[in-house]
Amino acid sequence: MLTAEQKLKERIKELTCLYEVTSLIVNCDYDDMETALLGIVQCLERAWQFDEETYVLLSTPDFFIKTEEKGEDYVFLESVITVFNKPKGEIKVGYPSPKYQLKDFLEEEQQLLDNVCLKVGNLLERKEIKEKEAHIRRQVEQSDRLRILGEITAGIAHELNTPLANILGFTELLQEHISNDPQALKDLDKIITNTIFSREVVKKLMFFACEMPETREVINVVEVMEEAINMLRTTLRQNEVSCEFEHSEDTIELRIDKIQLTQVVFNLIVNAIYFAPPKSTISVNLGIEKENIILKIADQGPGIPEESIAHIFDPFFTTKPVGEGSGLGLSVVHGIVQSHQGSIAVTPNTPTGTIFTLKFPKK
Structure with a gap:
């Protein structure tokens, strides 16, 4: 049983903790969240009754922060961190077990932990809002x-x-x-x-610039792909690169501008030829997944540097040497795909190279 003096001392520690946590959150740099969360964890460690033996652990999908461990087994008070009314982590405060039991925690300590988790959740919400605003901007x-x-x-x-x-x-x-x-x-x-x-x-x-006239009609994509690849056979042969075309069906129909689809295929395969090493193979795969037509073009080149991936569809951005690329090919591809309500994604090939995946909705 705590004396009146001990109770007052604990209340002061709890209020000090809340004040320090609030100050950390108000002055938080959203680009350095880990520092703020580490400070919050350290504040909680000092606020507990047996602070010298307190162990605090904060975990979210993006962060895992803890104080120095004081033992191997612990008995914990726990509270959930919620972000936009969804659980996104937790904070646990513990004492070494079996030296301490749950009854050794104060009722006010659970209330303090709940309050801090609420404030951390609000902080993460504000960070997410700021990131969405920056993305929209x-x-x-x-x-x-x-x-x-x-x-x-x-x-x-x-x-x-x-x-x-x-x-x-x-x-x-x-x-x-x-x-x-x-x-x-x-x-x-x-x-x-x-x-x-x-x-x-x-x-x-x-x-x-969307100045070319567009004519959409239902075409057999397999035939267009075969024609485009055949027109590139000389270029493939000169670069000692082979191209394999696989399709799940002989007739895959799509309402699209034939010239623009050819432009897309040409750009992607010519890019693949440029980066593909001699004796390698470019794989072209066409198929249907649910309500979408999927086109995948994979090469065995060096791959795209991670720092360039975010910019490869930007106009005039190129990784080719000066004079060897206009930087418009992938930008044109991206524009054509989007104008047909499709999507394009780039992923690494295994063990080396790049895969471009195009998805067009069936119509």
Whole structure:
């Protein structure tokens, strides 16, 4: 039985603990939550009656924090941490067993523990709200940037089309007039090749800016995939890479723009060829899962660096050397897939490489 003086001392410890916990929460840096939670755990350790033998453990899906253990077995007071009315962890305060039993805890200590768990739950709620607000803000900013960028790229594409067509046309005319000069013909071939490459970049810009006309119709995706892969056979052979195409059915129908689907397949397979080592295999798999058509393209290259994954669908972002990639391929793919209410995800291949998984809803 505690004396009046002992009871007063315990109440002071509990009130001090609540004050310190509140101060930690008010001044918490959401980017360094672990420091704040460690401080809360240490406050609880000091607030218990037998503080020198108290052991405190806080656990959530993201954090596991505890004080120094004072024994092997413990008897615990426990309280649940709730976040948005759902249990998301707990705090346990214990004494070494069998030296102490549950009856050695004070009734007020359970109330204190419940109060602290409530405050920790509120802190985690505020952190989650802040993260969602930051995510929404980033989405809005990204959407606004893409809208402006779309307008700019549409203008650039239109401006470039005419001079590129002129360069290509006049170069072809020159070829007819200097057929007796082999070196000049080689130089003109280089001009034509680079002009065609530039025109393809312009097409990608127009795809990105949604300036290309779209015609959706029900097509057999298997046939489109086979045609696209066959057109890339020369490129595959030159890079000593093979491509295997598997499909669960001979006819898999989808309402989609055929040209845009071909653009998606070309971009992903050409990317895979670029990064695939010689003698390796690119696997293309097409199937149906419930109400979705799933397309997977896997290579055996070095894989995408973890720090780049968040940016691979950003316009003009590329991991290729300067001059070897426009940074628009995957951005175009992402835009086309989204415009068809689909999704695209990237995951590591095993043991090495990358898998792009595209999901289109059946219609």
